[in-house]
Amino acid sequence: MKYIFRDYIKKDISKLYILGVALICLLLIGGYFSYAIFTVSKEKDNAISIITGNLTYELLVDGTKSNTLSIPANTTKEFTITLNNLNNRTA
Numbered sequence: 001m002k003y004i005f006r007d008y009i010k011k012d013i014s015k016l017y018i019l020g021v022a023l024i025c026l027l028l029i030g031g032y033f034s035y036a037i038f039t040v041s042k043e044k045d046n047a048i049s050i051i052t053g054n055l056t057y058e059l060l061v062d063g064t065k066s067n068t069l070s071i072p073a074n075t076t077k078e079f080t081i082t083l084n085n086l087n088n089r090t091a
Helices: 002-011 012-046
Strands: 057-062 081-085
Touching: none
Parallel strands: none
Antiparallel strands: 057 081
8 A cells, every 4th residue: 555655656756746836826825814713813802902093092080280189198189180181082
């Protein structure tokens, strides 16, 4: 049985070459589609993390423009926070 395959290879190398190229192509196509399916399934889970660009906002704490608010330990403070959207789209 093993001699039949060896004789077949010696007689017609072009068929073996075409078979090898076809097998490599199928492996490449299979790898491409499996990676595509993997990335689509991951993007479905994290669809909220799509980056839309730079969004700018204005933050007012008690009427003053600030990004931070420091409160000492063991104290309470009431404050008003106003967040204004400076973009041309709703966010």
